[in-house]
Amino acid sequence: MTVLVTGTAGFIGSHVAQVLLARGDEVIGFDNLNDYYDPTLKQARLARLQVLPGYTHVTADLADRAAVESVFTKYKPQRVVNLAAQAGVRYAAENPHVYVSSNVTGFLHVLEGCRHHGIEHLVYASTSSVYGANLKMPFSEHSPTEHPLTLYAATKKANEQMAHSYSHLYGIPTTGLRFFTVYGPWGRPDMALFLFTKAILAGEPIKVFNHGHHKRSFTYVDDIVEGVVRALDTVPGKEPAWNGLAPDPATSGVAPYRIYNIGNEQPVQLLRYIEVLEQCLGKKATLQLLPLQAGDVPDTEADVSDLIANVGYRPSVNVEEGVGRFVAWYRDYYKV
Template sequence: MQKIFITGTAGFIGFHLARHLLAAGHRIHGYDGITSYYDVTLKQKRHGILLQSPGFTATEAMLEDLATLDRVADDFAPDVIIHLAAQAGVRHSLTHPRSYIETNFVGSFNVLEAAKRLGVKHLLIASTSSVYGANPEMPFHETDRTDAPLTVYAATKKAVEALAHSHAHLWGLPVTLFRFFTVYGSWGRPDLAYFKFVDAILHGRPIDVYNHGELWRDFTDVQDLVEGVARLVPLAPPAPTARGTALEGDSLSAVAPYRIVNIGNSDKVHLMEFIRTLEELVGRKAVCNFLPMQPGDVPATWADCALLERLTGFRPNTDLRTGLARFVDWYRDYYRV
């Protein structure tokens, strides 16, 4: 049993990860600003479920509130910190860039400083497949160059990766960054495409389909994602002086206890196939509003997850139909449709 401090526990992924780790017997303290970026009631209900567990406590505050963050982290004295909280949304970053700098970069710096001061065994930080940007080589490998982010969101995540490396190098802080690939599932975010598609199809509204449907995504079920993260928790990257034989394809830094790991389904699915699957599960046809490519968007994402499997023995494997069926069932139940 470990004491684990998780930022973003009222969020989609943080909620599922906290439930998973609580079930494994860990004590969790959640930290979340519960902002109004999307339905606050949904966030409050997630936290309400977590608060039913005696192993869970929580603080509602922003990462930018340094005094509160430091006080809460010091009082809880965690063994491990998992930093998920962020201003999310690639498209939202086109119109509200400042919030990404304040939350994603400044907030992450505050978490890094707390982890350094507390001397945690392992700091795990959520990054994103968006950092691969204009990289044309697929599948994406953790060791690929990521020097061409296409949005402010991606740029802030890339900046946090670099900032975390400096902390790992200068202060020996063990850090793992995990890059997510198009996560979907129950209790999800209403701003994500799969959520909006189901809502629109059920209510007879058209859905916006960008790049005229010529998009591919590596869709990852949230249950697979949190299983991967949970398995990484005890695997703090070793210092450069304490390493044996390197794993094939390992992303370990040569000068720091620092590693990057992809977590995806290791497959790319055409957007129109994704929509057809939703139509079959919902039992209605979608009305598609075909549009050109969105600024900052990429035509495809596709993860190489061999490193995750070599490290943990686990590779995400939930097929799309099974995962989406669980979401549609949850959506119908939650919204009573």
């Protein structure tokens, strides 16, 4: 297939593009290479793709309507994986307009491209953050997500609703993937594992919110990518409503639309995560214990039963193995 993958200079997008290329797909990569974090890391990810046969790169912004339309017109992708977004839960507090421009306006341009160019299937990144104030564990796609706690989560919730409307009105099969705390080699420098590793190696204290007591479904990047690719190959159709009274939030009942969680089923307490990192680094951390940050949820836990049943896959890499792989990559990349 020819697949348009947005965000190919990003953490998850670069990994997804590599897997698609390895199996013989043509990949049209799309990324604006912004400076939200170190652009040299993005360039390094991109350089790994540009030497591979079948990869074509476009440097542009999803908020640029004409640029997005030209990519669909010129390259005629059959399927789309939309991973480009303004990431980060906390950054939204200082830069709300960037989130709406990238995550809402940009996503609209992707949907319009899919609408006018006969796209077979759109897979897009959502987030476990949409569960917000929902305290029922594990988080299930069949539960309501009406109370996001951050603007980032609200933009991703908007993506899910926008996708549903386009699926219903224009028959575009869409699949939204709610990622749970992704980590691994080539990761984002603004995320905890990256920040902790850098600080520990430098002998600096690390900020540990909620005194380290919250739990997360930490999910290794290879597990995420396997789920993305399998979801891309599993085109949804119209499915029955959840019950006779209301549509199921995960399946619609009136449109070729699906929502899946992708996350490790075994949540890990943050203090344990840090302990594993200390063991891999061979160095103890100095902890600066702080209260829970505004917008953070105490715990996340993924119900992936739908992913297993319909896509035939469950994430399986544990934190001991995953953190070890990250540390090996970090030491090699940064020569420390």
